[in-house]
Amino acid sequence: MNALNPVARAAVPPRIRLPGHRRTALAQARQRLAIGILLIVALIGLLALRLVELALFDGPPRHRSAPAASPFLRADIVDRNGTTLASSFEAFALAARPRDIVGDRERLLAELVRILPERPPEAIRAALWHDGRFRFVARRILPDQAEAIRRLGEPGLTLEREPERLYPHVSLAAHLVGYTGIDGRGEGGIERAFEARLTDPAKRDEPVELSIDLRVQQALESELQAQMTLSEASGAAGVVMDATTGEVLALASLPAWDPNRPGGMVGMPSHMNRATLGVYELGSTFKAFTIAMALEEGLVRLDERFPTGGIAIGRHRITDVRPKSHALSVPEVLIHSSNVGTARMAERLGRQRQEAYLRALGLMDRAPGELPEAGRTLTPPPDNWGLSSVMTVGFGHGIAVSPLHLANAYATLVNGGIHRPATFLKVPRGVERPGNRVFSEETSRLVNGMLRLAVLDGTGRRADAEGYRVGGKTGTAEKVLEGRRGYDRRRNITTFAGAFPMDNPRYVVITMIDDPSAGQRSAGLVAAPVFRQVVNRIAPVLGVLPAAPGASEPDVAALDGLYQQRAPRPATAPAQP
């Protein structure tokens, strides 16, 4: 038997032998411990993986420290060549927070008056001393003014940045482009018509392309302004249109204003768009339409003669301004601008057909185009459109239209007879806009020849731009008296409506001078020279060459013998058959 050392026996713990249930309890405890450890390890492992992932890849997107106050809060407006008409940029505005002002207010006032000379000192004083928390002192200050104010180091004067709209060309095309109000919304013109498109976030980087050509616009506006000043007229309007596509290349209305500082101009005379909103009786320019209508309907023959004696209708008497001694043929009616001849043609036309043609030419609706300022024409009332109205409408009195209406109708007349409504948006090259046929090609060609003769031999002689084969018609109409029936003999509206080059008309130009009071007062002496100057300036720009091979005078062979040639013909190549 081993004689166990009692110490050794005490040092070695005896092997534990547990009864069955305690063994399972221990196993269970060990299992739970293992599970717990595994869970904790898994948690730590997860955290470690997340840390690795964050270290290698980007975390959640961070908030941008300086929110990009994008100046492109409004899309640009450009002309057809990409020249900017309106653009947005960030401007500085000076704001005063009176509660934060720490410096001496009087000194601040003196400094600000020195830095901002255009701001009235009372406004600055009111902003610095007012009771509220925030007030603008001046908006749209120049960058160097802003820098000077920042150097003052006054915490109560903060420089806010706001998106501003800049119209670099100031008053050019002001009525067309419009302006934006103080809250940045468009008011008037294209700015208002395309408000949704201009503020669309997806398209802020794409400018709105207008059909306007700014060089043509400048030429038109400056010539109209020169004549307006010379004649001391109260207003002027002009339109240049592409005859084949209906695009408006220039829309002028004078007097104009600066859309950068519109101020409180709404309601002032300069604010009205005389080219689209103002309607005027445009006088003899209408005769071309009546002749075209009569020729189209086959109601007159070219060699038919119209006596020039007066017509008595109702209480009125229709006479010519300068009656000729002989009966006039159809071309001569247009060349000499005979009211009587045109009235006779209109009489044959009748009300139904005249109204239908006017409607087809767009002269019974609102002004075409995308502008919100579209004027309605004034036509004889449906219940009072009798024979006298038909006759007077025939030579352009009794119907009041805007210059844009007239341009659109002339474009229809000269481009072969297809009516396309005017548009202010650029038409992509090669795209053919749909149109309605109003006159036949033959009628259009004949009237083109007559319009050329009206410039060569008729009242529009001063509109003849050398080499560019201009055709058109003058129109002098007395202004309607305010509120009373009848006309004001002392005040005229002088218009010239024409197109060039007449052998293949590409552009229609309308010039209108409202109430020329100094010097001459007839369209042939007031509006026609403007037309000639404008054509001389814009023809090279628009690529109309004066002596290109094949370009020549329009074919007036059909009108031979029907008119008296008064002016010597310019030396150009004869018409190619």
Added chain:
Amino acid sequence: MASLARPARAQRTVNARATGGRPAWIAAGLMILGTLAVATTSYSLSARVAAERRDVERLERQNRALNAEIRALNAELKVRMRLPQLQRWNDEVLGLVPVSARQFAREPHQLLAYGRSLEGEGAPPAAHVRPAIRDVPVPPADQPAPARLIAVAAAEEASALPPPSTRKAAGTVAGGREPAPVHPAVSPPAPVLAATEPLRPTLPPETADLLHQVELAFPARRPGP
């Protein structure tokens, strides 16, 4: 029992043999070192990434500021070259008129009519040649007036065949000075090849140099539509 009693030293040796001959504290030390190494590496990595991100954000801020500055400068440029201003300059200073229909050449041979004949300077100018400056009479050919400074940049737009010698009174090229009244222009207008033409001897030397410089800087070019 003797098998149950193991001296402590023997036990440690057994343990040491189990771990491959190294003491236990070395293993712990290795673990700690390993953890420290991994931690420092990870931390330096993340610090570098954060630094790169800060750089990127700074560059983006600079980009935005520069873009805003470009836009402001563009706006200023567009305002300074606005069309009504150009019109005013033309009306008051330059006095250029649009090209007339007669100035378009039908064929290249017509250009020869603008040149001076080689025989002498007394050849009269072609009758249909009109300088691009309005109100300027074409002086008779026997009295060539001394040449003046060229208003070249505007002359390029003025006529279809730009004679570089659309000259007018001095003092208006740089702008900002009082415009002098227009003096009669040189006759005849020099042809397109005038860049190689020798200057007239009547010019004062400093004007001749300036003319030469201007002609070099603004060579005549054909017009576009």
